[in-house]
Amino acid sequence: MKAEFLNSNQAVAEGAMAAGLGVYVGYPITPSSDMFEYLSEELPKRGGSVFQAEDEIASINALVGASLAGAKSMTATSGPGFSLMMEGIGFAAMVEAPLMIVDVMRAGPSTGIATQIGQGDIYQARWGSHGVYNLVAYAPASAQEAYDYAIKSFNAAYRVRTPVVLMTDAVLAHTRERVVLRDPGELEIVGRKAPKVAPDQYRPYRPDPEDLVPPMAFYGEGYHPIAESLSHDERGYYKTDDEIYRALVSRLVRKVEVNKSKLIASKSYYVEDADVLFVAIGSMARNLLALVRELRGRGIKAGMFRPISLWPFDDESFVAAAARASKIVTVELNQGQLYQILKGILWDNRNKVSNPTIYNLDMPLPTLPTPDEIMGEIESRGWKLW
Amino acid sequence: MVMLEEKPSHPLDAYMRTDRLPHIWCPGCGIGIALQQFLWAVKELHEEGKLDPNKIVFATGIGCTGRASGFVKFDTAHTPHGRAIPFAVGVKLANPSLIPIVFSGDGDIASIGGNHMMHAARRNFDMLVIMVNNMTYGLTGGQLAPTTPHSVYSTTTPMGNPESPIDATKVVYSISPNFVARMSITHPNLIRDTVKKALLMKGFRWIEVLSTCPEIFGRHINMRDPYELYSRLKKVVKFKKVASANDIKYDWNSEITCGVFTEKNDPSYMENYLSMYGLKEKLGVLSP
Numbered sequence: 001m002k003a004e005f006l007n008s009n010q011a012v013a014e015g016a017m018a019a020g021l022g023v024y025v026g027y028p029i030t031p032s033s034d035m036f037e038y039l040s041e042e043l044p045k046r047g048g049s050v051f052q053a054e055d056e057i058a059s060i061n062a063l064v065g066a067s068l069a070g071a072k073s074m075t076a077t078s079g080p081g082f083s084l085m086m087e088g089i090g091f092a093a094m095v096e097a098p099l100m101i102v103d104v105m106r107a108g109p110s111t112g113i114a115t116q117i118g119q120g121d122i123y124q125a126r127w128g129s130h131g132v133y134n135l136v137a138y139a140p141a142s143a144q145e146a147y148d149y150a151i152k153s154f155n156a157a158y159r160v161r162t163p164v165v166l167m168t169d170a171v172l173a174h175t176r177e178r179v180v181l182r183d184p185g186e187l188e189i190v191g192r193k194a195p196k197v198a199p200d201q202y203r204p205y206r207p208d209p210e211d212l213v214p215p216m217a218f219y220g221e222g223y224h225p226i227a228e229s230l231s232h233d234e235r236g237y238y239k240t241d242d243e244i245y246r247a248l249v250s251r252l253v254r255k256v257e258v259n260k261s262k263l264i265a266s267k268s269y270y271v272e273d274a275d276v277l278f279v280a281i282g283s284m285a286r287n288l289l290a291l292v293r294e295l296r297g298r299g300i301k302a303g304m305f306r307p308i309s310l311w312p313f314d315d316e317s318f319v320a321a322a323a324r325a326s327k328i329v330t331v332e333l334n335q336g337q338l339y340q341i342l343k344g345i346l347w348d349n350r351n352k353v354s355n356p357t358i359y360n361l362d363m364p365l366p367t368l369p370t371p372d373e374i375m376g377e378i379e380s381r382g383w384k385l386w
Numbered sequence: 387m388v389m390l391e392e393k394p395s396h397p398l399d400a401y402m403r404t405d406r407l408p409h410i411w412c413p414g415c416g417i418g419i420a421l422q423q424f425l426w427a428v429k430e431l432h433e434e435g436k437l438d439p440n441k442i443v444f445a446t447g448i449g450c451t452g453r454a455s456g457f458v459k460f461d462t463a464h465t466p467h468g469r470a471i472p473f474a475v476g477v478k479l480a481n482p483s484l485i486p487i488v489f490s491g492d493g494d495i496a497s498i499g500g501n502h503m504m505h506a507a508r509r510n511f512d513m514l515v516i517m518v519n520n521m522t523y524g525l526t527g528g529q530l531a532p533t534t535p536h537s538v539y540s541t542t543t544p545m546g547n548p549e550s551p552i553d554a555t556k557v558v559y560s561i562s563p564n565f566v567a568r569m570s571i572t573h574p575n576l577i578r579d580t581v582k583k584a585l586l587m588k589g590f591r592w593i594e595v596l597s598t599c600p601e602i603f604g605r606h607i608n609m610r611d612p613y614e615l616y617s618r619l620k621k622v623v624k625f626k627k628v629a630s631a632n633d634i635k636y637d638w639n640s641e642i643t644c645g646v647f648t649e650k651n652d653p654s655y656m657e658n659y660l661s662m663y664g665l666k667e668k669l670g671v672l673s674p
Contacts, residue, residue: 023480025476044665047665047668049480051475051479053472053475054501054502054505057472061469061472061473061476062472062475062479064473064476065479066476069443069477070480070481071480073476073480087466087469226462226463227463227465229464229465230464237456238453
């Protein structure tokens with residue numbers, strides 16, 4: 001164990017290397033590029049390879065190849081590059097290639113503002129690629145969490161054989177903080193589930209019944225797996241049959257749900273008696289927490305819920321945090337993406353909560369508001385929150 | 387139909403997923419010839435003890451040619467449109483002992499994957515690319531390909547193709563990777579010899595294989611009869627040694643130049659990378 005002074009781009013790089021990163025493929029884009037530069041220096045020293053592809057499309061498809069050939073694989077990008085990667089993310093989901101995409105969110109749409117923060121990619125991470133599949137996405141809020149969740153992202157990717165998105169933001173990416181780096185023995189590292197049958201018995205898409213995840217043979221081991229981007233049966237053979245397609249895609253969705261308890265993460269602050277519950281992610285949650293503390297000082301029963309796993313969402317913890325609240329306020333640098341998620345969860349759990357009113361404090365700004373500015377925004381809306 | 391008691395065997399069965407036959411290719415299609423010659427080359431090198439088929443990763447993109455990955459018994463990938471080349475890059479980065487082969491069509495490699503093709507060649511990246519060129523989009527029903535000859539009808543250019551086709555081999559030749567060749571299914575043994583040579587080399591190796599598509603391309607030019615289209619291709623194919631890019635022609639009406647145009651032994655991307663970055667251990671396991 002040692003402590004270093006790192007920004008979260010560097011912390012993600014350190015976490016990924018601690019998890020056993022073997023191949024990094026990327027294309028430079030602000031505000032993610034210094035992670036690429038850091039890994040270019042560090043990863044070869046630890047036996048891995050770094051490659052600058054011709055574009056983001058090449059990056060993500062190379063990662064699928066690298067993953068199937070046996071390397072823990074990662075890329076980092078920002079909104080415009082993330083959009084280009086969507087095709088390859090669907091490919092990774094379909095062939096069940098575990099890999100990690102770091103999306104350092106910036107102001108969008110399109111090229112937006114390269115150097116400024118955004119939080120508008122929550123839905124894109126989940127629904128960006130066409131078709132029916134599931135994936136995992138985490139949103140850390142500190143350099144320490146960036147390090148921890150880089151490791152947990154790889155663990156999740158190998159646990160369920162799926163792409164995982166680690167969503168940071170431009171402010172977090174370049175904020176330097178103390179980060180505790182753990183020694184290898186102190187870390188839980190999840191690897192692939194290797195096949196236990198002879199190559200002629202191996203079916204690359206035959207899942208284990210309990211976790212719905214197929215054991216993974218790497219290229220070069222003599223198992224001759226097919227990575228089939230088309231609808232396929234357990235052998236990987238292209239089939240257009242209704243039942244085979246349905247079984248495949250519902251498994252791609254359900255394998256994340258079945259393993260949900262091992263994937264979800266969130267943090268609750270001052271929720272035991274909270275009447276007004278704030279919800280935010282990433283850098284925004286840190287400034288909001290300062291405001292919550294200030295409100296507590298004024299005797300207002302404010303609390304905060306911070307989802308860390310966005311997909312799958314930790315809805316049970318959210319419902320527990322919201323149980324006593326009469327007002328719930330989402331605070332986001334977008335038009336209300338968390339707000340949309342929470343409305344659905346509250347409706348599904350309407351018997352467990354006290355019919356709270358949910359407010360959408362959408363602040364589609366390219367800069368992170370201070371606690372005072374968040375307060376000013378609340379006052380300007382004229383809401384009777386306390 | 388007479389049922390045979392014993393399944394007839396073929397010398398290439400060991401390299402095929404025979405339970406997937408019959409294949410999807412139309413009568414008169416040249417893709418099977420290209421694939422068969424590739425498999426013969428693998429078999430011969432395997433038997434000569436020069437190649438381990440377990441090290442081959444056979445990646446394709448979308449289209450008729452792309453379906454080849456489903457029929458061969460290697461480690462395989464059927465990737466999204468145009469992405470077989472970057473996929474192969476990742477395979478090699480992860481495990482330098484593997485031998486990535488990209489086997490795909492002209493639309494897949496020269497159109498949607500054109501950027502990847504150029505940059506893999508520029509890097510002299512360690513892979514063998516076999517581009518089967520039938521001058522049309524076959525599987526999607528005969529739309530314009532980047533290789534379709536000028537003025538020829540396609541379903542998306544009903545008044546004839548207003549564009550000039552790309553000569554992908556000339557493009558790759560101009561970038562100067564380690565191996566550049568164009569062959570034709572009208573001369574199958576030459577495909578086999580060329581693949582055998584290229585399989586054992588390092589760096590970026592490119593083989594375009596001219597092919598026939600009587601069902602789609604042939605029908606559009608009033609040559610639906612496979613023999614007629616085959617004969618026409620045979621007539622236009624000219625084997626030559628070329629001195630410069632200007633000597634390589636891609637003209638359906640006069641000459642499509644074939645031959646081995648570049649053959650050299652420059653350091654490959656992986657060799658450069660692994661030695662520059664001190665990854666000597668991996669350099670030791672580097673395959674062609």
